[in-house]
Amino acid sequence: MIKLNQWLYLGVIMVLAGSLISGCDKKKPYDGHKEAFKRYEKTLLKTQHPKKTLVVFGANWCKYCVELDDAMHEEPLKSYIKKYFNVVKVDVGEQGRNQKMLQLFDYPTKKGLPAIVIVNANQEIDYISSDGRFRSVRNSSSEDIKRFLSEFVRS
Numbered sequence: 801m802i803k804l805n806q807w808l809y810l811g812v813i814m815v816l817a818g819s820l821i822s823g824c825d826k827k828k829p830y831d832g833h834k835e836a837f838k839r840y841e842k843t844l845l846k847t848q849h850p851k852k853t854l855v856v857f858g859a860n861w862c863k864y865c866v867e868l869d870d871a872m873h874e875e876p877l878k879s880y881i882k883k884y885f886n887v888v889k890v891d892v893g894e895q896g897r898n899q900k901m902l903q904l905f906d907y908p909t910k911k912g913l914p915a916i917v918i919v920n921a922n923q924e925i926d927y928i929s930s931d932g933r934f935r936s937v938r939n940s941s942s943e944d945i946k947r948f949l950s951e952f953v954r955s
Contacts, residue, residue, distance in 0.1 A: 830891035859893030
């Protein structure tokens with residue numbers, strides 16, 4: 801016969817196992833890759849006008865970061881980004897992760913996550929979200945984000 805405390809232990813184990821399994825199903829757009837700088841360099845080399853490089857700083861624990869990633873996979877934004885941008889995602893979800901990328905752009909995450917940087921084909925910075933303008937767009941519809949990005953496609 802199983803005692804009450806054994807049932808409790810079994811229940812706790814089942815809850816934890818369920819949490820682990822459901823956690824595996826959650827989308828994780830930021831892969832934890834620590835070599836974001838190398839990916840960024842490779843992306844810059846292949847970026848030809850009129851395309852630009854869109855660097856997205858985020859973390860899997862950040863609600864707005866995941867929502868932004870979801871929006872970037874919705875039409876018409878998905879096709880728009882594919883036409884005008886090469887995307888580099890930079891995981892800053894843990895302390896110290898991808899510091900080289902953060903330093904390169906003078907910490908674009910100052911105003912929060914997600915943060916973006918837009919670099920043109922001449923490797924010049926067109927936009928860094930540390931100015932705060934991106935905050936109003938970060939949890940908007942894919943159409944709003946497309947409208948925001950279109951400001952930099954013309955330049």
